[in-house]
Amino acid sequence: MSANDYTPESDEERDFLASYDPTKFPAVGVTVDIVLLTVRQGRLSVLLVQRGGYPYKGMWALPGGFKNPDETLDQAAARELMEETGVTELEGHLEQLKTYGDPGRDPRMPVVSVAYVGMMPEASIPSLAAGSDASAARFWPVGDVLGGTEGDQPPLAFDHEDILRDGLERVRAKFEYTTLATSFVEEPFTVADLRRVYEEVWGVELEPRNFRRKVLKTDGFVTPTGDTVNVGRGKPVELYRRGGGATLHPPMLRPDPEGS
Amino acid sequence: MSANDYTPESDEERDFLASYDPTKFPAVGVTVDIVLLTVRQGRLSVLLVQRGGYPYKGMWALPGGFKNPDETLDQAAARELMEETGVTELEGHLEQLKTYGDPGRDPRMPVVSVAYVGMMPEASIPSLAAGSDASAARFWPVGDVLGGTEGDQPPLAFDHEDILRDGLERVRAKFEYTTLATSFVEEPFTVADLRRVYEEVWGVELEPRNFRRKVLKTDGFVTPTGDTVNVGRGKPVELYRRGGGATLHPPMLRPDPEGS
DNA sequence: ATAATAGTGTCTCTCAGACAGTATGTG
DNA sequence: CACATACTGTCTGAGAGACACTATTAT
Numbered sequence: 112m113s114a115n116d117y118t119p120e121s122d123e124e125r126d127f128l129a130s131y132d133p134t135k136f137p138a139v140g141v142t143v144d145i146v147l148l149t150v151r152q153g154r155l156s157v158l159l160v161q162r163g164g165y166p167y168k169g170m171w172a173l174p175g176g177f178k179n180p181d182e183t184l185d186q187a188a189a190r191e192l193m194e195e196t197g198v199t200e201l202e203g204h205l206e207q208l209k210t211y212g213d214p215g216r217d218p219r220m221p222v223v224s225v226a227y228v229g230m231m232p233e234a235s236i237p238s239l240a241a242g243s244d245a246s247a248a249r250f251w252p253v254g255d256v257l258g259g260t261e262g263d264q265p266p267l268a269f270d271h272e273d274i275l276r277d278g279l280e281r282v283r284a285k286f287e288y289t290t291l292a293t294s295f296v297e298e299p300f301t302v303a304d305l306r307r308v309y310e311e312v313w314g315v316e317l318e319p320r321n322f323r324r325k326v327l328k329t330d331g332f333v334t335p336t337g338d339t340v341n342v343g344r345g346k347p348v349e350l351y352r353r354g355g356g357a358t359l360h361p362p363m364l365r366p367d368p369e370g371s
Numbered sequence: 372m373s374a375n376d377y378t379p380e381s382d383e384e385r386d387f388l389a390s391y392d393p394t395k396f397p398a399v400g401v402t403v404d405i406v407l408l409t410v411r412q413g414r415l416s417v418l419l420v421q422r423g424g425y426p427y428k429g430m431w432a433l434p435g436g437f438k439n440p441d442e443t444l445d446q447a448a449a450r451e452l453m454e455e456t457g458v459t460e461l462e463g464h465l466e467q468l469k470t471y472g473d474p475g476r477d478p479r480m481p482v483v484s485v486a487y488v489g490m491m492p493e494a495s496i497p498s499l500a501a502g503s504d505a506s507a508a509r510f511w512p513v514g515d516v517l518g519g520t521e522g523d524q525p526p527l528a529f530d531h532e533d534i535l536r537d538g539l540e541r542v543r544a545k546f547e548y549t550t551l552a553t554s555f556v557e558e559p560f561t562v563a564d565l566r567r568v569y570e571e572v573w574g575v576e577l578e579p580r581n582f583r584r585k586v587l588k589t590d591g592f593v594t595p596t597g598d599t600v601n602v603g604r605g606k607p608v609e610l611y612r613r614g615g616g617a618t619l620h621p622p623m624l625r626p627d628p629e630g631s
Numbered sequence: 632a633t634a635a636t637a638g639t640g641t642c643t644c645t646c647a648g649a650c651a652g653t654a655t656g657t658g
Numbered sequence: 659c660a661c662a663t664a665c666t667g668t669c670t671g672a673g674a675g676a677c678a679c680t681a682t683t684a685t
Contacts, residue, residue, distance in 0.1 A: 349637080
C-alpha cells in the first residue's frame, strides 16, 4: 500500500495533523547526487561539474541538487540529471545507490545526500551545457580521477570520492548478474562492443570466444538484428540490440574473485 | 578524503560559511527505519512496534526515529535499534538498505527515511522493552505480516510494507553470495541449523547432503569446533562457528531462479 | 597472398543436483 | 529390534576456461 492516499480516520486525528508543527524536528537538507557513467573513447568516464561557489570552490564534484518535497527521489535524480546534461529521454539506466549522511560532510549545514548511479551510451548525451550553479561540466576518465598518480587531478569535493567508489563497485557487481552492460552501448552494437564495455569496467581482459558463447546463450541478453557491417578488415560483424531480459542465469562472474 | 575535516581556505570563504542561512533550502525530516529480522521457532520474523500516536495510531510499524545531525546514519540506526531492543553489542549484521522519499509518505511533513536491514540470532535480543513512543514491540512472522490471508493482520503503517519487502529481497539475494546466514544462528551451530535458516528465508527445501558439501567446501563459511552434541535420536552432530569469510565463491544460487 | 578480425567447434575441469549407502544415536 | 538423523561417497549433466580451426574482408 502507498501512503500517499492517507486520509485521517477521525476528527481528533485531523486536528492533530492540522496543528502539527514540523519545526520541532531537526531539519536537514536532502540532496541527490548522481554518478553518471559512460564509456568514451574506450575509457570509463564519470560526469563531473566544477563548483562555482563555496565551499570547495573550483573543485570538481558529482552533479546533484536539492530534492523538492513534491517529487520522489527518483524524479529528483532524473531532473537533476536532465538539468546538467540535457538528457530528456533516458536511453540508459538510473538507480538509487546509497545515502550519505556523515556529520560535517557539508560545511554549510547538515545534509543527507541520496546518491544515484546512472549509465548511458555516450551518443545519448547531447550537449553538456553547464548548469546554473556549475561553471563547467565534463566527463573525466575514472582512472584519472581515482587512482590517478600521473596527472595530479584535484580530489573531488565533499565525500564524492567515496560515492564514486561505491558507485563503481555497484556497477561492477551488477555486471555479473544483470544485462546492465548493454546500457553503455548504442544500438545496434556488436558482441565485441559489449565485451569491450565489460573489459573496461572490470579492468580485465576477457576471452572473446567464451564471452560470445555466454552472451548468445543467455536468453534475453541480446537479440540479433540480422544485419552485418564491415568494420576495418576482417569478417563482417553481426549486429545486435538489447534483449528484453534483465538478469543473467547463471551469472557471469568476474575473473580473479577476491575474498574467501 | 573525508569532508569532516573541512577548513576554509580564505577569509572570503570563512565569511561565506559564517553568514550562510540554511533555512533557504527546503528542510525535511530525515529518519532511519530498521527491518530487524530473526528466526524464532523456525519462522522468519520481523520486529514491529505498535504506534502510540497519530498518524497510523494503533497500527504496526518498523522501529525507527529521527537522525541526529551529529551522528552518522549507521550510528543512528544502531542507536534506534538499541533503544527498541536493548541490544548493545551487535552479534549480527546491520546494513543500509534503501532510502524512501515519496511525497506524502508521512502525512505530517516531508520525511525522507533511510532504511536499514538487520539480522541477528534470537538469543541476542534481551528484553524487547517498548520504547518511549511505542506502546508495544514484538516480533511478527513475516509470512503473517505480508502474504497473510489466514489471520487478517492489519497492514503496516506508512510505506513500511514496501520497505519490508525490499529488505527481504536484499537478505534473500545476499544469502546467495555472502555468509550472512550465519548472522541468524547462535554459536555453536550445526550445518542443519544453517540449512534451516536458508530454507526459511528462501522458502524452499534444500538437499541436506549437497548443502553440507557446499558449506564445508567453501573457505571461511564455517569453522569446526571439534565438539559434537546428541540432539534427539540420531548420530551425534558436529558443531561449528562462523568462519572469517564474508563472500561465497562461487555463489550458492537459489533454486527456481525466475526471470530470463 | 597476408594480415586481421569474426565466428565455430572441442576438450577438460569444476560444481551443482540427485541419490545410495553407512554410522550412531534414541525409543 | 526399529527408526531417525548425521555423515560419506558416486554418478551425471550444465557450464566455464582454454584453445585449434574456419570464414571473410581490406590492403
